[in-house]
Amino acid sequence: MVGAYKADQALEALSRNRVDCILLDVMMPGQNGLDLCRQVRRTKDTPILFLSARGGDMDKIRGLSLGGDDYIVKSATPEEVVARIKAVLRRSSKNEGNPVIELDFGRLVLDITAHEVSVNGVPVSMTPKEFDIL
Template sequence: MNRTHTILVVDDDKEIVELMRDFLEDEKFAVVDAYNAEQALDAIKSTPVDCILLDVMMPGQNGFELCRQIRRTQDTPILFLSARGEDVDKIRGLSLGGDDYIVKSATPEEVVARIKAVLRRTGKNDRDRDLKLELRFDRLVLDLRAHETKVNGKLVPFTPKEFDILRLFAEYPRQVFTYDQLLQRFWDGIGDKHTVTVHIGRIRDKIELDPKKPQLITNVWGVGYRFDGVRI
């Protein structure tokens, strides 16, 4: 199954959101929209995104404040989109963890080009499922075509759901996934935190040297889990 990159567009101006949706979808991106910080955070919880296009001046929590909040748990690329082009705003945006700062006078084509550049620079393009048929992490190998998992060269049986969960983590190393995100993605939101922890425990039993001291799927306390394997 071909996986396109998902871009979250956050702007209180619906015309800008719709305009960017048109241009991004024309370039084969999937688009999720949000019109304020609260909607953006809800979207991030329910849908893994590869890049965030974030308006600075929004009512309520502004883009800078939202970026600071996102950066507490995630390293998803963030591009600021602002009507203000002053250097002080650019410096502030980049110092908060933004990957780029774009003035709204830029054409939609330029915005799309900058998104592509950030995806290349941050390595997100390496996650295309059709191009990467194997995910290798030292002693752990996921064969995406055969739907098989090997640990230290030995085939380890996984249920389809266990494999899909591990694959998501392996495709997004260092990205934090919350309990709510995992419940929504793999159980349609039905269940609770225990549902997630049981499955993570089973996966750890199969891939960790010491499941009680996990080094691959680690806890981000009070938030969820993160995959700390290093791709080779």
């Protein structure tokens, strides 16, 4: 997982790393997330999900029309955010022909192919149903 606090840091990280998807806040310091999305879309088709406290219809419509693949309001639970990321990655991997194998959220890592979960590097035992819910 690659993290960035400001838009210029995000652009630098995107130029140096392979990124499966981008989770982008609309209200970033300096250049806002909407402008960053527009800039990323000039060169990349990487899925972009907005995560924002701004939840009005016009905010959502603007984010999606600028190239966002989903728009999540910050009142969403972590489980909903993960589910939306997984859905966007499923759709994008079908288009690319490359299935997503692993999702890395820092302390939480999901191995989609092996149906394994680890937290801080420690495997977490889960039933198939629990993994599907996650």
